[in-house]
Amino acid sequence: xxxxxxxxxxxxxxxxxxxxxxxxxxxxxxxxxxxxxxxxxxxxxxxxxxxxxxxxxxxxxxxxxxxxxxxxxxxxxxxxxxxxxxxxxxxxxxxxxxxxxxxxxxxxxxxxxxxxxxxxxxxxxxxxxxxxxxxxxxxxxxxxxxxxxxxxxxxxxxxxxxxxxxxxxxxxxxxxxxxxxxxxxxxxxxxxxxxxxxxxxxxxxxxxxxxxxxxxxxxxxxxxxxxxxxxxxxxxxxxxxxxxxxxxxxxxxxxxxxxxxxxxxxxxxxxxxxxxxxxxxxxxxxxxxxxxxxxxxxxxxxxxxx
Amino acid sequence: xxxxxxxxxxxxxxxxxxxxxxxxxxxxxxxxxxxxxxxxxxxxxxxxxxxxxxxxxxxxxxxxxxxxxxxxxxxxxxxxxxxxxxxxxxxxxxxxxxxxxxxxxxxxxxxxxxxxxxx
Amino acid sequence: xxxxxxxxxxxxxxxxxxxxxxxxxxxxxxxxxxxxxxxxxxxxxxxxxxxxxxxxxxxxxxxxxxxxxxxxxxxxxxxxxxxxxxxxxxxxxxxxxxxxxxxxxxxxxxxxxxxxxxxxxxxxxxxxxxxxxxxxxxxxxxxxxxxxxxxxxxxxxxxxxxxxxxxxxxxxxxxxxxxxxxxxxxxxxxxxxxxxxxxxxxxxxxxxxxxxxxxxxxxxxxxxxxxxxxxxxxxxxxxxxxxxxxxxxxxxxxxxxxxxxxxxxxxxxxxxxxxxxxxxxxxxxxxxxxxx
Numbered sequence: 001x002x003x004x005x006x007x008x009x010x011x012x013x014x015x016x017x018x019x020x021x022x023x024x025x026x027x028x029x030x031x032x033x034x035x036x037x038x039x040x041x042x043x044x045x046x047x048x049x050x051x052x053x054x055x056x057x058x059x060x061x062x063x064x065x066x067x068x069x070x071x072x073x074x075x076x077x078x079x080x081x082x083x084x085x086x087x088x089x090x091x092x093x094x095x096x097x098x099x100x101x102x103x104x105x106x107x108x109x110x111x112x113x114x115x116x117x118x119x120x121x122x123x124x125x126x127x128x129x130x131x132x133x134x135x136x137x138x139x140x141x142x143x144x145x146x147x148x149x150x151x152x153x154x155x156x157x158x159x160x161x162x163x164x165x166x167x168x169x170x171x172x173x174x175x176x177x178x179x180x181x182x183x184x185x186x187x188x189x190x191x192x193x194x195x196x197x198x199x200x201x202x203x204x205x206x207x208x209x210x211x212x213x214x215x216x217x218x219x220x221x222x223x224x225x226x227x228x229x230x231x232x233x234x235x236x237x238x239x240x241x242x243x244x245x246x247x248x249x250x251x252x253x254x255x256x257x258x259x260x261x262x263x264x265x266x267x268x269x270x271x272x273x274x275x276x277x278x279x280x281x282x283x284x285x286x287x288x289x290x291x292x293x294x295x296x297x298x299x300x301x302x303x304x305x306x
Numbered sequence: 307x308x309x310x311x312x313x314x315x316x317x318x319x320x321x322x323x324x325x326x327x328x329x330x331x332x333x334x335x336x337x338x339x340x341x342x343x344x345x346x347x348x349x350x351x352x353x354x355x356x357x358x359x360x361x362x363x364x365x366x367x368x369x370x371x372x373x374x375x376x377x378x379x380x381x382x383x384x385x386x387x388x389x390x391x392x393x394x395x396x397x398x399x400x401x402x403x404x405x406x407x408x409x410x411x412x413x414x415x416x417x418x419x420x421x422x423x424x425x
Numbered sequence: 426x427x428x429x430x431x432x433x434x435x436x437x438x439x440x441x442x443x444x445x446x447x448x449x450x451x452x453x454x455x456x457x458x459x460x461x462x463x464x465x466x467x468x469x470x471x472x473x474x475x476x477x478x479x480x481x482x483x484x485x486x487x488x489x490x491x492x493x494x495x496x497x498x499x500x501x502x503x504x505x506x507x508x509x510x511x512x513x514x515x516x517x518x519x520x521x522x523x524x525x526x527x528x529x530x531x532x533x534x535x536x537x538x539x540x541x542x543x544x545x546x547x548x549x550x551x552x553x554x555x556x557x558x559x560x561x562x563x564x565x566x567x568x569x570x571x572x573x574x575x576x577x578x579x580x581x582x583x584x585x586x587x588x589x590x591x592x593x594x595x596x597x598x599x600x601x602x603x604x605x606x607x608x609x610x611x612x613x614x615x616x617x618x619x620x621x622x623x624x625x626x627x628x629x630x631x632x633x634x635x636x637x638x639x640x641x642x643x644x645x646x647x648x649x650x651x652x653x654x655x656x657x658x659x660x661x662x663x664x665x666x667x668x669x670x671x672x673x674x675x676x677x678x679x680x681x682x683x684x685x686x687x688x689x690x691x692x693x694x695x696x697x698x699x700x701x702x703x704x705x706x707x708x709x710x711x712x713x714x715x716x717x
Contacts, residue, residue: 238408
């Protein structure tokens with residue numbers, strides 16, 4: 001059978017809803033696309049831990065200090081799960097980490113922005129995790145089975161994070177005037193990065209990831225679902241969204257919205273976000289200064305204590 | 307550094323099943339790490355590791371049981387049950403905000419989720 | 426509140442504040458530990474310490490007025506109201522330091538909670554039974570890492586030894602005698618004195634370090650009779666606080682001389698405490714009465 005024949009057969013399988021396992025034959029293009037997508041997802045989990053972990057030391061109650069620690073722990077856990085899936089597609093975790101901290105691979109734009117207050121913890125925990133859950137649920141139907149299994153566990157934990165974020169938000173919006181302002185101000189600052197999160201409008205016929213079944217829904221679909229889920233709730237809580245064009249068109253059955261600054265989007269994709277260099281620098285510093293641990297792990301087992 | 311498959315039993319009567327994997331330099335470290343990577347949310351009553359590539363029965367079982375795996379002190383801050391009332395809380399808060407005249411009353415899609423529940 | 430604290434409250438605050446402040450430092454590693462799976466393990470240890478503090482604060486609230494709750498206790502005191510040992514407040518340095526500190530602290534905690542299981546204070550014993558169940562994992566963690574690093578390449582041994590050296594003197598101060606110690610011992614609340622606990626801990630740590638050929642760390646601690654670096658790390662002319670020296674006698678490590686002055690158990694902290702306190706308590710204190 002020629003390579004092209006095998007690829008056609010593979011496409012037909014995916015088209016028919018078949019799932020691909022780790023050890024199976026796959027076209028080089030599929031392996032590359034899946035690896036790159038999953039690697040970026042893993043990178044995003046570990047880079048996403050950095051803005052949130054800033055608030056663990058400063059949490060305003062003992063219970064939130066514990067819950068935020070557990071939440072960030074889970075994000076690292078998601079990274080661990082996803083790097084394992086990516087490793088089985090043929091790239092070592094050490095290489096992936098090295099590429100990440102040296103700026104050769106990417107992580108989601110939304111994690112290139114600074115945090116300024118506890119309001120950000122609420123926005124990240126509710127709206128951004130909400131946006132992530134919308135996209136991650138779509139991945140439950142992906143063609144690559146190990147990724148689907150990872151996503152099941154991740155989505156279950158993210159659902160908990162979402163409620164946690166919602167709980168933090170509700171305390172703020174039902175609290176003092178200063179607390180309400182903390183949340184509104186954070187929403188105003190994070191709205192554009194959230195719009196960027198879903199990516200520019202994509203076309204089914206041009207989206208390679210959609211064609212391979214690694215992604216299953218368009219960017220615009222996912223953005224619309226996000227609006228429908230969260231904007232009514234924000235409005236019910238008396239929180240405005242800083243987009244004067246955002247409106248639900250009943251006739252069209254869809255939201256209209258104003259395009260965010262796509263130039264900024266591409267700048268951040270290129271690695272020039274406000275916190276990109278700082279955060280990668282922190283990770284690289286830790287990675288480089290702790291090579292001795294990797295050495296210690298590579299060695300022979302220690303002798304048992306006398 | 308090696309890859310160690312992590313196995314668990316959800317309930318005492320189950321067979322071992324693979325739940326994930328950890329990277330560790332030896333079996334002691336693998337067990338130490340597997341406990342918290344895969345069982346900190348009370349996902350099982352027993353755990354074990356097996357070096358990738360070893361025979362199926364070459365498990366090393368970890369210490370700890372249903373009572374101790376996942377901790378014994380209050381972990382409610384990271385469990386679903388503690389946040390079960392959040393949907394209802396949102397509705398109550400929304401009502402109070404509406405009473406204060408702060409609700410933003412603009413056209414919205416029909417409520418698909420049965421009133422403020424989770425997506 | 427701490428000035429006229431009862432002996433029992435004094436003991437509780439020492440135990441709970443150690444756990445809270447060290448848990449706070451441990452939690453500062455969450456998200457960037459050099460090995461991914463270890464990030465998860467160490468975060469669980471951090472959460473355990475803070476959860477243990479929470480349980481102990483809960484017991485303390487039984488004897489405090491209605492205007493106290495767990496958050497006010499954990500996040501609402503002035504700096505000199507916190508009774509943790511200075512070791513706990515030091516910022517993390519590299520992984521070798523934090524791991525060494527975890528090892529020294531959790532072995533010390535094991536000695537004192539083991540002794541306290543015979544306390545005349547039954548409610549405390551109940552709490553510590555739970556705490557000790559989780560601490561078993563902390564000891565396993567410390568031991569496993571200790572063996573891997575101590576038995577590893579030179580760089581690993583050096584980082585571990587560096588961490589031990591940097592934290593040893595202040596680890597002794599975990600056993601600084603408590604305010605009201607005499608009363609606590611007389612009433613059976615504290616079945617074993619701080620001095621005796623120090624002796625037991627030092628002998629045990631000495632054995633482990635010798636087994637790993639790291640006992641030179643102990644030798645570098647001030648010899649018999651000399652004063653050692655104070656809480657600030659400086660050797661002062663007239664130190665405000667000094668810990669005993671150590672020596673090897675009859676095949677075991679013992680302490681020599683006494684504590685002098687007053688340290689963490691009396692609310693006297695290092696220069697590292699203020700920035701920690703500002704982080705820990707700032708947002709809570711900025712919005713009095715708010716719920717989060």
